Each structure stands twice: as C-alpha cells, then as structure tokens.
Amino acid sequence: MAKTLARKTVVLGMLGTTLDTGQGPQRWAKWRPTVALCQQEDLVVHRLELLHPPNAVSIAGTLLADIGQVSPETEVRPTVLDIRNPWDLEETYGALLDYVRGYTFNPEEEDYLVHITTGTHIAQICMFLLVESRLIPGRLVQVSPGGTGRERSGPGSHTLIDLDLSQYDTLAARFRQEQREGLSFLKAGIDTLNPAFNRLIERIEQVAVQSKAPLLITGPTGAGKSQLARRVYALKKARRGVAGPFVDLNCATLRGDGAMSALFGHVKGAFTGALQDRPGLLRQANGGVLFLDEIGELGADEQAMLLRALEDKRFLPVGSDKEVESDFQLIAGTNRDLQAEVERGRFREDLLARINLWTFRLPALRERPEDIPPNLLYELDQASEAMGARVTMNKEAQERFLGFATSPDARWSGNFRDLNAAVLRMATLAAGGRITREVVDEELARLREQWRPAGARAADSRTGATDLVAEILGEDLARELDRFDRVQLADVLSVCRASRTLSDAGRVLFAQSRAQKKSVNDADRLKKYLARFGLTWADVSGRGAAEVA
Structure with a gap:
C-alpha cells in the first residue's frame, strides 16, 4: 500500500511594515516576526503567502531572500494587496476578502495558519473574522520574541489560537446569525413551523459543518432526501468543508454486472463491451460528496466493496489488479428499515454500522401539516419560475386548498412530489396566472381519486358505482x-x-x-x-x- 504523504503547512500573513523591516547585516540582530515564524523548530512552513501593500515591495524582497537562508524548505509567494490606507476597515477587509475568495484552498492536503502578529490592528481583526467565518479554513498563529526589551533574541516561540466563540458575546452573536443562515439554506428558505422538523434541521446543520463521517437520511419516498443531500453539500462547500464535486446515484437503477462498473469503474477489456477505462462514481466523487439514494437496493457484492472503500479509501475497479484511491464523504438515503433488512439477510450489518453514525429521518408531509402553507408558497414560486410568469392564488382558493391539504383526508402519499405536481397542474390551468377556486376544486377531485384505496377503485371498476x-x-x-x-x-x-x-x-x-x-x-x-x-x-x-x- 502506498504511503500517505504528509500534509503541508501553509501560512497566510501580512507583512509588517515596521516589525519586519531591516537593512544591512544588523537586521539579523533584530527580531522580525515573519522571519521568526519560519525559524520555529516544531513548525515547518512549507509555503508562506506574504501579503503586503504596494509601497512595501522592497521589504518583501528582503524577507523573501532572508527566509530562503534560514528556511530553504519554505516557498514564499509575495502578493500585493491594493490597500492604500491600512487603517481603513472597509478597504482592508474588502481587499482581504477578494484575495480569499480568489484563493484555491485545498484542506484535504494542506493545513492553513493565519499569522496575526504583523499588520495593523485593523488587518488583524479582518484576518480573525475571515478565519472565524470559515472563509479561510484554518487557525490563527502568533509568534512572540525570546527575552524582553533589548534582550530579545532568537526566533522566540509561537502559539496556535483556538477560536472559542462562546467567550465573545459579539462574535457568538455573529456565529448564531451564520447558523441561522445555514438552517434557512438547508430548508430552501422556507419558514417551517414544525418544532420537530426544525430541531432536526438544526442538528443536520451542526453535523454537516463539523463532520466528514457518513450521513444516513431515511424517510418515505418524496420526503426530500435528495434535495436535502444537495443542500448539505452546498453548505459544506460554502463553509470550505469540501472542495470536490457532488455525485449522486439512485441505487434502484443499478442492475446486474453494470452495478459494480458504475460504482467502482472498470478497466478496458474487463468484460464484453468494456472498450475503454471507466473511472466510476466513487472516483468521480474524490474530495467531494457521494449521495447514494436507496442504498438498500445495493447487491451483496456492491455492499462489500463500498464498505472497503469507506474504511480504507481504496478499492479495485472491475477487471483491475491495481487498487485506486478516493476520499469522499458518503450521504446515503433510503425509505427502507435497514435494520430489518439486516435481520432478513439482505443488508450487511457491518456496512449499516459504518453508515449509521449520523442518521436523520425526514418526516412525511402529512406529519407536518403546519408546514404545508409555507411550502405551498414555495411551490408557487417554483411553478412561476418554471413557467416564466408569476402565478398567484386568490385568498378563497388558497383557503380552500389548505383546508383540504391540512385535513386527515389528505394522504400526501407522494409527499412533496404530490404537492409539487398539484401546484404545477393548478398553475398550468390558471387563466392569467391566477389560480381560482374552480381550478382548486378540480385539483382536489383529482387528488381524492388518486388517493382512494386500490380496493375501492377496483370495486368501482366492477360495479360502475x-x-x-x-x-x-x-x-x-x-x-x-x-x-x-x-x-x-x-x-x-x-x-x-x-x-x-x-x-x-x-x-x-x-x-x-x-x-x-x-x-x-x-x-x-x-x-x-x-x-x-x-x-x-x-x-x-x-x-x-x-x-x-
């Protein structure tokens, strides 16, 4: 098995136009924080992103040369930031934010530190906020000189700073606001009222941001598992939790020999028709998220291979004798009781134990009647977007629809798929983009007939009743x-x-x-x-x- 390469340490820091200065041989007698950072015995800086204002190009050149002498393993990349007034909060934060948004972070292979010993206090505050908000996926580092006053000598020491937001009321409030934004994002902006559902989404937000372990999302068909998986991925990517793609597959569509090839790939000539190599979905999801919906439909062989891939990050493509690697986060979806499937011998117990660390059950729509009104408004907006014209519902029509939709007569057997289809049908029949009571009554009759028990429909077919x-x-x-x-x-x-x-x-x-x-x-x-x-x-x-x- 190939050895895992050590992660690289990358430091982002502002040049200190006062502390980092020095010319001639005497500069080596002065403690300079940026040089000292690269001299720490227990901290190897593989790359230093040295940010500086336009008027500090000469100082940056001197630092680059000096760091090359004391730490030849450190790559220094000077970058000019267009900051004319380093004491202007808006200008400084804007320049740093633009830099961070354009920077390619690779948290799977690199550890990031943000140096806050140098730069103005404004720059230090801005760096703090960028780390706290996870726009920079790293920690803070500060260096201190050895000795005091004129006795300062040597590289001194460094401290890694853990941001415990609970210690700071203002920043804690900012964190809570960010969390609320994350919750709203996971709910597609829908102002849901069901307490149990809101608690569920809050817990999913916590886990999604903090964990890379597998997630198992259960619930009936149409409850929103695939949409939630996509939003979890988008939230993780926005918070720098993943860098790779979102790859999804409904396992119920896999049949026969093609299942192994679709998931794990194959090499040319592995079987009849294998005219070229195929990477497979697990390799495509490297560095990102793999969503396997209806995971209970996987065959025994595919389950065994998936377990190996989750535990070792390695697997064999079909027809190959050489293992490949893929590091992805798995989100699994199912409408089955997987524990019952284990007892029937249809699902591997060890695989369930591996993916069952975080399990979240999405409730059926009929279990959340108080959330039907805001979801109706959301579906109206979706229908408007799909049709390219604004679709509305008059008050009488809305009350009529919701009176039925929230009653025990409404089965919502297809959950949000039923609601989406109902609104889209009404929107299509709405003259002038306004859904009336007559249109609603026609739709309610359709839904009642659709949800009638099969036995009752069969009896009607026989008797004509x-x-x-x-x-x-x-x-x-x-x-x-x-x-x-x-x-x-x-x-x-x-x-x-x-x-x-x-x-x-x-x-x-x-x-x-x-x-x-x-x-x-x-x-x-x-x-x-x-x-x-x-x-x-x-x-x-x-x-x-x-x-x-």
Missing part, C-alpha cells in the same frame, strides 16, 4: 359526515337510483326487518331517513315526487 354522496350532497357536506354514515348513505342512494319508486327502494332496503312486522310502511321509513340529510326522493332518484307509490 360512483360517489353518490358527494354528487348529491355536494363535496362540502359529504366531507362533514362520519365515515360510518357516509358508507351507509352511499348504499341507500345506490339502491334508490336503481329503484323505480320510493316504495320499491324501501322494500329492498328493509327486506329483513319488514318480515318481523305486521304493519309496515317502507316508503315512510326511507323518507324519514333521507330527511336526516335534508334529501327528498326527487333529490336522490332524479324522478318526480309522483312516483312514490
């Missing part, structure tokens, strides 16, 4: 009935529709009980039953009142 209760009473009154009453009334209405008269319908409905009575009036009994619901024979039969006898 329809929901007579909703047809005759209207949707609003029908929804107010208990299920028991609605089922009973539906059967009564079905018999009435098939009968010529009220009496005929009564004889069918009361056939058993009327045999026990000496005097019966089936028509009167049925008439009184229908009256409980405000109905008459004419309402339910479509015939005239004269056809009662």
Whole structure:
C-alpha cells in the first residue's frame, strides 16, 4: 500500500511594515516576526503567502531572500494587496476578502495558519473574522520574541489560537446569525413551523459543518432526501468543508454486472463491451460528496466493496489488479428499515454500522401539516419560475386548498412530489396566472381519486358505482359526515337510483326487518331517513315526487 504523504503547512500573513523591516547585516540582530515564524523548530512552513501593500515591495524582497537562508524548505509567494490606507476597515477587509475568495484552498492536503502578529490592528481583526467565518479554513498563529526589551533574541516561540466563540458575546452573536443562515439554506428558505422538523434541521446543520463521517437520511419516498443531500453539500462547500464535486446515484437503477462498473469503474477489456477505462462514481466523487439514494437496493457484492472503500479509501475497479484511491464523504438515503433488512439477510450489518453514525429521518408531509402553507408558497414560486410568469392564488382558493391539504383526508402519499405536481397542474390551468377556486376544486377531485384505496377503485371498476354522496350532497357536506354514515348513505342512494319508486327502494332496503312486522310502511321509513340529510326522493332518484307509490 502506498504511503500517505504528509500534509503541508501553509501560512497566510501580512507583512509588517515596521516589525519586519531591516537593512544591512544588523537586521539579523533584530527580531522580525515573519522571519521568526519560519525559524520555529516544531513548525515547518512549507509555503508562506506574504501579503503586503504596494509601497512595501522592497521589504518583501528582503524577507523573501532572508527566509530562503534560514528556511530553504519554505516557498514564499509575495502578493500585493491594493490597500492604500491600512487603517481603513472597509478597504482592508474588502481587499482581504477578494484575495480569499480568489484563493484555491485545498484542506484535504494542506493545513492553513493565519499569522496575526504583523499588520495593523485593523488587518488583524479582518484576518480573525475571515478565519472565524470559515472563509479561510484554518487557525490563527502568533509568534512572540525570546527575552524582553533589548534582550530579545532568537526566533522566540509561537502559539496556535483556538477560536472559542462562546467567550465573545459579539462574535457568538455573529456565529448564531451564520447558523441561522445555514438552517434557512438547508430548508430552501422556507419558514417551517414544525418544532420537530426544525430541531432536526438544526442538528443536520451542526453535523454537516463539523463532520466528514457518513450521513444516513431515511424517510418515505418524496420526503426530500435528495434535495436535502444537495443542500448539505452546498453548505459544506460554502463553509470550505469540501472542495470536490457532488455525485449522486439512485441505487434502484443499478442492475446486474453494470452495478459494480458504475460504482467502482472498470478497466478496458474487463468484460464484453468494456472498450475503454471507466473511472466510476466513487472516483468521480474524490474530495467531494457521494449521495447514494436507496442504498438498500445495493447487491451483496456492491455492499462489500463500498464498505472497503469507506474504511480504507481504496478499492479495485472491475477487471483491475491495481487498487485506486478516493476520499469522499458518503450521504446515503433510503425509505427502507435497514435494520430489518439486516435481520432478513439482505443488508450487511457491518456496512449499516459504518453508515449509521449520523442518521436523520425526514418526516412525511402529512406529519407536518403546519408546514404545508409555507411550502405551498414555495411551490408557487417554483411553478412561476418554471413557467416564466408569476402565478398567484386568490385568498378563497388558497383557503380552500389548505383546508383540504391540512385535513386527515389528505394522504400526501407522494409527499412533496404530490404537492409539487398539484401546484404545477393548478398553475398550468390558471387563466392569467391566477389560480381560482374552480381550478382548486378540480385539483382536489383529482387528488381524492388518486388517493382512494386500490380496493375501492377496483370495486368501482366492477360495479360502475360512483360517489353518490358527494354528487348529491355536494363535496362540502359529504366531507362533514362520519365515515360510518357516509358508507351507509352511499348504499341507500345506490339502491334508490336503481329503484323505480320510493316504495320499491324501501322494500329492498328493509327486506329483513319488514318480515318481523305486521304493519309496515317502507316508503315512510326511507323518507324519514333521507330527511336526516335534508334529501327528498326527487333529490336522490332524479324522478318526480309522483312516483312514490
């Protein structure tokens, strides 16, 4: 196995136009912080990014030459920053921020230190803020001279500074603001109200920023696992947590021999049709994030190879006898109970133990009814963007939709996929970009039919029956009935529709009980039953009142 190369130490620091100065041989008798930093016995500086104002080019040249003598292993890269007034906070911070945004950080291979001994106090504050916000993924370092006063000699010592924000109220407030921004980002800017969901997102934000361990996201289909995985990656990249790409795959799409090749790659000639090398998704995700959705669909061989890749960062492509390396963070998604799959022998217990360090379950949409209104607004914005025109919903239509969407009748079996599709359909049918109650009613009828149990739909297919209760009473009154009453009334209405008269319908409905009575009036009994619901024979039969006898 190849040896792992030692990480390099890179220092970013401002040139000290006072402390770092010195000319002639006597300069070696003066303690100069930037030179001293490169002389520390227990700190090897592999690269020094020496930032300086335009008027300090000569000093920078002297430092470069002197550091080359005392620390030949240190590469010095002078960079001019356009700072005319180093005591101007806005100018100084702006110049440093532009530099940092244009700098290529590689935290996978390099450790970063920010030297704050030199530079004005303004520059030091700006450096502190850039590290605290993680725009520079490193720590602070400060050097101190040996001795005091004129007795200063030698390189002195250095201190690495840990930023414990809890010690500083103002900076802690800034950190909390940054955390709130991270939470909002993970929620796509949606102002969710469900307490359990908000706590879940808060914990995910903490783990995403701090950890590179695998994440397991569970939850029903359509709950937002893939969208959350993408946002976790984007947040980590913004905070300098990863530098590589986001690579995703739905494992349910993998079939047969192609599964190993898709994940781990293959070499030319490994099998029929392998006309060239293929890197595979694990290698593509090197330095970044690999999202494997529906990980429970992986076969046994793929599970074993994935476990090796997670533990050793190494694996064999198909047909190769030479291992390759890939260092990625895994985010796995599933709608299965993986522990139950382990017990059935369908999922490796050791792989589950490896990916189960951080497990987060996304709730179904129907478990978060208070979050449906803000998500409706979000979906309206998405529909507007997709259609290239603003789509709105009048107040009556919105209340109508939300009344159903937050009720027990709304199954949301496809979760956000159902909500997204419903809003997109309504937006498409909205004349002039305004969704009306009529459009909403049409969509609600579609959703009710879509969510009806398969058994009920099959029964309707066999008998040709329809929901007579909703047809005759209207949707609003029908929804107010208990299920028991609605089922009973539906059967009564079905018999009435098939009968010529009220009496005929009564004889069918009361056939058993009327045999026990000496005097019966089936028509009167049925008439009184229908009256409980405000109905008459004419309402339910479509015939005239004269056809009662």
